[in-house]
Amino acid sequence: MGLLFSFFAVAILGVIAFVGVRSIHLHYFFGVIIPYLAFAVFIVGIAFRVLKWARVPVPFRIPTTAGQEKSFPWIKSSKIDNPFTSFGVIIRMALEVLVFRSLFRNTKMELRDGPQFTYGSTKWLWMAGLAFHWTFLVILTRHLRLFFEPVPFFVEILETLDGFFQVGAPVLYITDLIFLGAVTFLFLRRVIIPQVRYISLASDYFPLFLIGAIGTTGVLMRYFLKTDVVGIKELMMGLITFNPVIPAGIGTIFYIHLFLVSALFAYFPMSKLMHMAGVFMSPTRNLANNNRAALHANPWNYPVKAHTYEEYEEEFRDKMKSVGLPVEKE
């Protein structure tokens, strides 16, 4: 259900842009208004979500402890997997964000003959995830050539490296191939593995199809259908300087690509894609495990009204004495 729904949702998005530009000629709407709106939703939405998360109290440290906790000086502690200092946390977060360390430890279990459960490491998801996210970042960075004039040096370096093999003209980017391959893998994984398929929802398939469609339209535009890149840059520079222009002669495929990207931007804050911000705010990762070393007082502890024995005796001393009970203070 989720699969078909997502597929058709993305297909309809594509058709909307195609019909809107090709038949109704809403170039300004799809080229200016929608991108502005989508970008605004993206920024405001992310800020809203992050600030909402930030308001959640964190009274206690709840890191996952994947190594020996710091205790006695003669017991060797794991400084990254059970960080005690902020420095350890920074290293742990950096490894998590940059190389998906916890996904690297992904395991699978199988029921073998015996019957016996066996656990084994499985790196495919980690590899495809890494390939997907890094190529996505490279592709995004390459797109900066359309948003800066003059183009920053690192964008040009990245482009040169990406087109290293100089296949064809315009040169084939290696990241384009890896990216589409990784998206395909991540999709097939959801469909083929029964357990994963069972827990996959429309909100899992939709971003995959959307990102896949963005990649496909991008590749079509660059290598096959062709558009006027200079015109596209004029449009983009117009957008970022708030002087929007719609140069003539940009192919419909560009507007489809732009509309799908806008859809992704607008969808971003209200979807699982918020893991981009969420990974930094995971309390099981970003907290140092110093629960035993430092006091973490619970801020909403109820101020308990205590009545100590001294006060009790003070109150009832006479009565206690009269029945012969021992008192501490005469």
Place this chain on the structure above:
Amino acid sequence: MYNGGKILLGLIIFISLVTAPFWLSGKQATAKPDPKIDTPEILKLPESDRQCVESKAYMKKEHMKMLNEWRDWVVRDGVTVYTSTTGKQYTMSLQNTCMKCHSNKKNFCDECHNYAAVSPYCWTCHLEPKEKGL
């Protein structure tokens, strides 16, 4: 708000990064490339003959693909003559056909290529035209 400072700092860094094009784009941002087609060779031609091998719109989008195909046809298949959609025949050669008219690489090729940050590898094999006072 717990660790509010760190979270706000992260948020500010993120927003500054994604909005960087808006506040970093200078005056050059709206400058458009202006490829010149006023070389002596083109001006020599009568007005009616000032036409590239294919239409301007086609060349704008497809010239890189066309040059790539020309290379394959000439170098690998030994075909040297290109018949355009108008039926006119041209020798497939970057230096002798394209650059004969468009001898102003700096004011023609580079104009758009720099704008779009493209660095085609034509000139690793072909000789760049020597331009004087253009």
